[in-house]
Amino acid sequence: MSAAAIDTGTPLLEVQNVSRFFGSVIALKDISMSVHAGEVMCLLGDNGAGKSTLIKIFAGVHPPSEGRYLVEGKEVQFGSPRDALAAGIATVYQDLAMIPLMSISRNFFLGSEPSSGWGPFRRFDVDAADRISRDELSKMGIHVRDTGQAVGTLSGGERQSVAIARAVYFGAKVLILDEPTAALGVKEAGVVLRYIAQARARGLGVVFITHNVHHAYPIADRFTILNRGRSYGTFAKSETSREEVVRMMAGGEELEELGLELEEFARADAASGARLSPVAAEADAAILRAGRELEADRLPTSDSVS
Amino acid sequence: MQVSQSVETRPAAGEDERVAKTSTLHRLLVRPEMGALAGAIGVWIFFAIVAGDRGFLSPRGTANYLEVAAQLGILAVAVALLMIGGEFDLSIGSTIGACGIIFALLSVEYGWNIWLAMLMSLAFALLLGIFNGYLVLRTSLPSFIVTLGTLLMIRGVTVGVTRQVTGRTVVSGLDDVPGYDAIRTVFASDVTIAGAGFSIAILWWLAIAALATWVLLRTPFGNWIFGVGGNQQAARNVGVPISLVKIVLFMGTAVAAWLVAVIQVLGARSADVVRGTGSEFTAIIAAVIGGVLLTGGYGSAIGAVFGALIFGMVRQGIVFMGVDPGWEDAVLGAMLVIAVLVNRYIRTQAMGGRR
Numbered sequence: 001m002s003a004a005a006i007d008t009g010t011p012l013l014e015v016q017n018v019s020r021f022f023g024s025v026i027a028l029k030d031i032s033m034s035v036h037a038g039e040v041m042c043l044l045g046d047n048g049a050g051k052s053t054l055i056k057i058f059a060g061v062h063p064p065s066e067g068r069y070l071v072e073g074k075e076v077q078f079g080s081p082r083d084a085l086a087a088g089i090a091t092v093y094q095d096l097a098m099i100p101l102m103s104i105s106r107n108f109f110l111g112s113e114p115s116s117g118w119g120p121f122r123r124f125d126v127d128a129a130d131r132i133s134r135d136e137l138s139k140m141g142i143h144v145r146d147t148g149q150a151v152g153t154l155s156g157g158e159r160q161s162v163a164i165a166r167a168v169y170f171g172a173k174v175l176i177l178d179e180p181t182a183a184l185g186v187k188e189a190g191v192v193l194r195y196i197a198q199a200r201a202r203g204l205g206v207v208f209i210t211h212n213v214h215h216a217y218p219i220a221d222r223f224t225i226l227n228r229g230r231s232y233g234t235f236a237k238s239e240t241s242r243e244e245v246v247r248m249m250a251g252g253e254e255l256e257e258l259g260l261e262l263e264e265f266a267r268a269d270a271a272s273g274a275r276l277s278p279v280a281a282e283a284d285a286a287i288l289r290a291g292r293e294l295e296a297d298r299l300p301t302s303d304s305v306s
Numbered sequence: 307m308q309v310s311q312s313v314e315t316r317p318a319a320g321e322d323e324r325v326a327k328t329s330t331l332h333r334l335l336v337r338p339e340m341g342a343l344a345g346a347i348g349v350w351i352f353f354a355i356v357a358g359d360r361g362f363l364s365p366r367g368t369a370n371y372l373e374v375a376a377q378l379g380i381l382a383v384a385v386a387l388l389m390i391g392g393e394f395d396l397s398i399g400s401t402i403g404a405c406g407i408i409f410a411l412l413s414v415e416y417g418w419n420i421w422l423a424m425l426m427s428l429a430f431a432l433l434l435g436i437f438n439g440y441l442v443l444r445t446s447l448p449s450f451i452v453t454l455g456t457l458l459m460i461r462g463v464t465v466g467v468t469r470q471v472t473g474r475t476v477v478s479g480l481d482d483v484p485g486y487d488a489i490r491t492v493f494a495s496d497v498t499i500a501g502a503g504f505s506i507a508i509l510w511w512l513a514i515a516a517l518a519t520w521v522l523l524r525t526p527f528g529n530w531i532f533g534v535g536g537n538q539q540a541a542r543n544v545g546v547p548i549s550l551v552k553i554v555l556f557m558g559t560a561v562a563a564w565l566v567a568v569i570q571v572l573g574a575r576s577a578d579v580v581r582g583t584g585s586e587f588t589a590i591i592a593a594v595i596g597g598v599l600l601t602g603g604y605g606s607a608i609g610a611v612f613g614a615l616i617f618g619m620v621r622q623g624i625v626f627m628g629v630d631p632g633w634e635d636a637v638l639g640a641m642l643v644i645a646v647l648v649n650r651y652i653r654t655q656a657m658g659g660r661r
Contacts, residue, residue, distance in 0.1 A: 082545050093543065099536035100657070101604045102529075110533045111544035113526035123524045152657040 010073040011036050012205040013058065013089065013174045018067030020053050027053040031067070031231050033224040035174060035205040040196060041234075042216040043209045044249050045226035051178075051209050054226070058176050058207065059091040060084030072173075090172035092163040094179040100152030104144055107151050108133040108166050132169070140165045140195050157188030161195045174205045181215040193219050213249065217242045225249055338597035338656075339609030341648040345595065345641065346612045346619070353623035362626040365502035372504065375618025376511040377566050379611055381585055382592035383511075383518045384562035386610035388555040389593055390522070392535035392602030393449040395556060397438060398563040398589065400461035402582025405431055405567035407464050410477035410577035420485040424568060431564035434460070435557030442556070443549050457586060464579045478576035486572075493565075494572035507569050511611070514562070518607035531555065535602030591638065592617050595645040597652070604653065616641060 011034035020028040028050045035041040045051045056062045057069065060078030068075050071087050078084045081091070098107050106129070114128045130147045137144055142161050144154075151159060160180045167175055177196065181189035196219055200206055210216050216223070223240065225232040225248045232248050266285075353362045361367040381398060388395055405427040412423035438456055442449045468475050480486060493510075496503030522528040530551045533541035542548050563582065571577045594600060595616055596609030617638065624634045 081543055085545060091543070093540075099533055099540055099603065101536050101599075101653075102532050106529050106532065110529055110541060111546045113529050115526055122526070123520075124526050124529055126524065150657050 009036065011070070012072060013207070014070045014073075015054075015057070015064070016068040016070070018054075018057060018064040018069065020050075020057060020062060021065045026229055028057075028064075028229050031224075031226070033231070033234055035207050037173070037205050038200055038203050039221045040200050040206045040208055040219050042220035042223045043207055043226065044211065044213065044216055044223055044245060046211055046249055048228070049211075049226040049249075050229040051211075051226060053229075055091065055176055055178050055207075055209055058084070058089060058174075060089070085170075088171060088173035089176065090167035090170065090174070091176040092160065092167060092178065092180060094182060098151045098154075098159045098163060101150055103148045104137075104151055104154070104162060105129040105133040105147040108136070108147075108162065108169075112170060136165050136169045137162065140168070140198055142195075155188060157184050157191045160184075160192045164192075164195045164199060168199055168202065168204065172204060174207065175199055176207045176209070178209050179211075180208070181210060181212060189215050211249070213242055213246050217245065338604060338606045338649070338652065339612060340597070341645060341652050342596040342609045342612035342616065345645060345648070346615050349616050349619050349623070349641075353619060353626065357623055357626035357628075360626045360628065362623055365500040367622070367626060369496075369499075369502040369504045371618040371622035372508050372615075373618075374621055375614045376505060376507040377569060378585065378588055378592055378617055379511040379614030380507070380514055380566055380569075381559075381562050381589035382596065382610040382614045383515050383607050384559040385589040386593040386596060386598045386605055386607055386613075387518055387522065387531060388559050389590070389598045389600070390535045390602060390605045391531045391551060391555045392538065393442060393552060393555065394453060394590065395438060395559040396450065396453040396586040397434070397456040397460060398559050399582050399584060399586035400457050400464065401431060401434060401560055401563035402567045402570070402585060403577075403579045404434075404460050404464040405564040406571040406577035406581050407468050407477060407579055409568060409571055410480055411468070411471060413483045414477055414479050415471060420483050420489055424489065427567065428561070428564050431560040432557055435560035436553055438560070439549075439553030439556035443552060461579070468579050475579045476576055477578075480571060480577070481575045490572045493569050505573075510565065510569070511614075514565075515607050515611045522607055527551070527554075532603060535604075537603070588617065591642050594649075595642060597645075597649045599649075599653070613645075 014032075014034035016032050018028060018031045019026070031050075031054060033041065033043070043051055043054065053062065057064050060081045060083050063077060063079075069078075070076065071089065076083075076087060078087070084091070099110070102110070105126075109129045109132075114125045114132070115122045116125045116128075117123050133147050134144065137147075140161060142158065142165065151162070154162065160177075164175065164177070164180075175196075180192050180196070184192065193215060196206055196208060208216060208220065217237075220237055222234055222236050223245055224234045225245065227249065235245075362371075385395065385398070408427040408430055409423050412418040412426055413420045418426070434456070438449075438453055441447075441456070442452050445452065465475060468477065491506075493506065495506050497506060497509075498504070522531060530541065530546045533544075533546050534548055534551045538548060566585075567577075567581065570581055592613035593605065593610045594613070596605065596611070596613030598605030598609060620637050620641065621634050624631055624637065
């Protein structure tokens with residue numbers, strides 16, 4: 001696959017050498033990344049890598065302590081999430097996307113209700129809300145029985161999808177998705193990934209934050225890998241393999257050590273002769289294989305960053 | 307019994323075959339106020355049987371329990387809205403006393419125009435609502451604690467000031483103030499229907515319930531109330547003005563307390579510092595019986611109307627039955643627990659049987 005698909009024009013969203021400090025804690029240091037229209041940029045990192053802090057900078061919750069934040073080439077300073085939203089940057093949070101006890105259409109329009117009438121008689125146009133939310137959802141391929149049903153009746157994947165459809169409808173140019181597939185089953189995650197692909201096809205820039213490479217890899221155009229508040233850099237999908245990405249995320253050595261340890265366990269098991277069943281034998285073999293694979297993943301040169 | 311799990315097939319465009327169809331009946335039954343409606347009918351039937359021949363069913367008896375329900379209902383509707391928005395207001399109990407005293411003191415002791423005195427007490431209520439809301443938002447403390455504090459503060463200041471000015475804790479003689487009759491017509495008169503005097507407070511109650519229902523279900527503000535109570539952070543993320551919503555809701559409960567104060571003071575021709583004591587809890591109980599979720603984000607104003615109606619019927623029905631009024635609390639306590647259980651079941655159904 002070539003990198004030709006990637007737009008080289010002005011990025012929709014870009015950060016340059018951004019850092020964020022909380023007191024003496026360096027949450028992020030010198031992060032640069034960008035996302036173009038029609039591109040999925042995957043922000044990968046293990047727990048504590050600084051993903052959440054970076055999202056909050058994008059979403060206007062925290063201003064960066066250092067560095068520049070540009071939207072469509074112009075430097076911006078967001079004072080609140082509302083400013084970011086107005087600039088077309090919509091953030092869908094993992095568990096705060098929807099309000100379970102409210103209906104789909106009420107959730108869809110919460111904060112931006114369509115209304116008719118004037119002055120004190122301005123009312124929430126419930127029919128329009130139902131109709132628009134149903135249409136928008138079906139455009140994304142989500143078919144709901146009744147937009148009056150509570151969002152709590154939807155599955156986790158459907159909730160994320162509704163949140164994405166909402167952001168798209170309200171004119172988002174950039175979608176920031178915070179762990180949209182965490183806590184979802186394989187099929188569910190697939191559904192969400194499909195909507196991400198649809199949003200990309202509509203020309204949105206997507207920043208997809210996750211620690212799950214298997215969800216990120218199929219959909220991403222580029223990866224930015226964070227580790228302990230620093231960036232390992234940005235890679236086009238064509239330049240890197242899934243295994244390499246995993247290794248960089250976890251900071252290589254630890255996984256390698258784990259691999260050796262697992263191998264050791266398997267050997268010790270075999271040596272003790274405690275063969276209980278063919279299943280156990282199979283499990284041992286699997287552990288042994290996993291350990292070797294992890295070892296093999298190691299790159300010849302390992303630039304250690306800590 | 308289904309033996310094998312059917313292989314999931316991709317739904318054709320349009321309908322998703324995995325979702326069961328629901329009947330209109332089911333959708334009606336999962337409305338938040340349904341439990342309270344059923345309860346109100348049940349309570350009415352009970353008293354119709356045990357006290358029907360002692361006057362419960364007469365127009366007079368009906369007017370009697372409706373009046374009790376009306377005053378409580380005005381409070382319960384406003385409290386329901388606030389609770390749906392995720393907050394409590396315990397200060398309404400002493401706000402009733404304070405508004406009544408301000409109204410009576412200004413008109414009786416200081417010779418103010420009676421309408422102006424009434425508007426002053428309204429202004430006090432509005433400021434108090436803003437103060438409560440601001441304090442809750444600013445401190446991020448549970449509103450239960452904050453308004454418990456204001457409940458005590460207002461009661462204390464009201465008693466202190468009233469004693470200072472009048473030497474007593476009651477201000478009477480309101481009917482001697484010019485304009486009393488006109489203002490009484492608006493707030494505390496009776497409308498005679500079928501030989502019984504129905505309190506005009508019932509009209510206020512129904513009007514406020516209708517307004518609250520309209521706001522809740524048919525205005526953007528109503529959507530914000532559900533959002534703020536359902537998940538404040540999520541609502542803020544999509545741009546709902548949290549502070550505005552909460553402060554307006556606190557103003558709503560304070561104004562409801564003011565209205566009840568005016569109705570009571572004009573009806574009794576005097577104001578007493580202890581008026582409204584305990585009504586902070588009865589209003590919450592009526593709202594909860596009416597299907598409002600204690601944790602916010604769910605409920606209805608109509609439910610609170612039925613909750614207050616149940617309250618009124620039980621309180622007066624027990625009097626008609628001729629048993630000791632002490633039983634009232636026992637019955638209401640039991641009703642409260644049953645109502646919460648029924649409402650939880652209804653909510654589970656509304657959520658499609660999950661959780």
